[in-house]
Amino acid sequence: MINNDFKMPIIMIGHSFKYEIEATLKLFFHTARYSFSDDITAADGDSFVVAQVDKDEDIRVSVKIKTDGGEVRDSEYVLPADCESKDIEYTLCRLIYGLLSEITGITPPWGLLTGIRPVKKVIDLMRRGMMEEEICSALGEKYLVSPEKLKIAYETAVNQLPILDRIDRKAVSLYVSIPFCPTRCSYCSFVSHSMDSAIKLMPDYINALCRELKIIGDLVKETDTKIDTIYFGGGTPTSISADDLRMIMQTVQDNFDLDNVREYSVEAGRPDTITEEKLRVIKEYGADRISVNPQTLNDDVLKVIGRKHSGEDALRAFELARKVGFDNINTDLIAGLPTEQFDSFRNTLDKMIELSPESITVHTLTIKRSATLFEKGSENAANPAAEMVRYSVDALMDNGYLPYYMYRQKNTVDNLENVGYAKKGFESYYNIFIMDETQTILGAGCAASTKLVYPDNKIVRIHNYKFPYEYIRSFDKLMEKKGEIRECLLKIRSSQPK
Ligand code: SF4
Structure with a gap:
């Protein structure tokens, strides 16, 4: 990802493909300030793009680009007169991509694919x-x-x-949000609140979350809906006390029929929050999959990203989870963390493979505007993330881990991807369902989203408030929006034979 803070006028003649053109340019110049017009006289500064479509007996697509006072480069392509509008749009983008690859020496590996799936x-x-x-x-x-x-x-x-072929579209998944962490990591772009700032709100938060779980549980029972998977995410669910965790898991048990649940995950996450007592609570309530997420085992890098635990702590948390009896453990790693070098990433990955968790997810660093790291601008100048990702594909597949889900995010180093690998039979259903959008997911708690997937594939999202105090204070108002859950679940039920 290059951050180039300059003005880039884009002159569009004979078309209006603004969105895709801007997305293509952003692959190369992430923070340039783009402006759009059809005024050819704007093409006279140090940087500009002219993207032109001329329709006659055939369709002539041409691009001229100048960046940073360099020479003007151009390229063109001729399409048949009866081609579709999408062909013209992609031809323009391919020409821009080709010229910018020549100019910058960069070839973004996902090409023009900018979607997350x-x-x-x-x-x-x-x-x-x-x-x-x-x-x-x-x-x-x-x-x-x-x-x-x-x-x-x-x-x-x-x-x-x-x-995917075995997905039960009549069933739903449940997401429970615990948006707290012991401290905030410097790259964090999630809605997560440090325990210090949230501690006073905790009793009210737990109370509201349990009330919401009961309301959702009633809707699920009333509409005779099966729960397929359950996922506790955050934040770091294990940052709350064992008693609070017990109360929430007890509420889930009391209000939902868990007999048909195929997967129950708790994202334990940060090793410094994992205790034997909490792991025993998680196990007692039937969760069968947990995540222990070191991100890296390099202590210096852990310090740089604002974590208060060491690599050894992560290994100890993993062993503790094994001792308590978890036989389905995921571990998350991040390629491209600030200051991390390739050898250090390789050591971490090799060590994790040696530990033999059932799944390993390799994320690539993403820096969103909400992250402290974005403000500081302390990204590695020459980030070896691509080399790390390449190594992880080979090392994991050579050791029996198969890639089974993938997503991309904006502002990821080198436009790379996040990939979940698992040993055969340990793929997480929930991770697949959340990407595939064919099963309804009911979200409870602050910052959780509910995704209602109607039988005709219409998708309606209901977003809970982002901050605990809003969630607590406006709880009743929020629950009014949940009425649509009943409507959707009834439609799902009546759409399929029993
Ligand atoms: S553990 Fe995850 S959610 Fe919590 S602060 Fe770090 S990146 Fe954010």
Whole structure:
């Protein structure tokens, strides 16, 4: 990701493909200030883009680019007169991508694919009966995705498809949000509140969360809906006390029929919050999958990102979870953390593989505007994230971990991806469902979202308040918005034979 803070006028002649053109330019110049016009006289400064479409007997698509006072580069392509508007749009973007790759020496590995779910495109083509080679050449030609990324996207789709085919669309998943962490990591872009600032609100928060779980539980019972998966996320759910955790898990048990639950996950997360007592509570209430997330085992890097635990603490937390009896543990790592070098990432990954968790998720650092790190601008100048990600694909697949879900985010170092790998049979359903958008997810707690997927695939989202005090104070108002859950669950129930 290059941060270039300059003005870049974009002159669009004969079309209005603003969104995709800007997205393509942002792959190369992330923080340039773009302006749009159809005034060709604006193409006279140090930097500009002219993207032009001339329609005659055929369609001539041309691009001229100048950056930072360099020479003007141009390129053009001729399309048949009857081509579709999307073809013209992608041709323009491919020309821009080609010229900027020449100018900057950068070739973003996902090409023009800027969406967060690249695997969905692969699965769509698989369902149309296309084979690997056809899929890769179709996506490679249209979006300029590199062969390396096509391969991992295809492998992920192959492992995900059988799980998607068994999805129970009549059932729903439950998400429980505990948005607190012991301290805030410098790269954090989640809605997470440090325990110090939230401690006074805790009793009221737990109380409101349990009330919401009861309300959702009543709706689920009333509409005779099955719960398929449960996910406790945050924040760090284990940052609250064992007693509070017990109270929430007891409320889930009292208000939902857990007999049909296929997966119950708790994202324990930060090793410094994991105690034997909390792990025993999690186990007692039937959660069968937990995450222990070191991110890195390098103590210096942990300090830089604002974590208060060491690599050794992470290993101890993992062993403790094994001792308590968890046989499905995920560990999260991040490629591209500030100051982390390739060798240190490799050591962490190799050590985690040695520990043999059932799944390992490799994220790439994302810096959103809400993160402290974004304000400080302390990203690695030459971040080795791409090398780390490449190593992780080979090392994990060589050791029996298969990629099974993938998503991309904006503002990720080098526009890279996040990939979940699992040993066969340990793929997380919830992680797949949240990306696939075919199963309804009911969210409880501050910052949780409810995603209602109607039988005709219409999706309605209900967002809970982001901050605990708002969630507590405006609880009744929020619950009025939940009426739609009943309507959706009734429609789901009546749409399918019993
Ligand atoms: S553990 Fe996760 S949610 Fe908590 S502060 Fe760190 S990045 Fe944010």
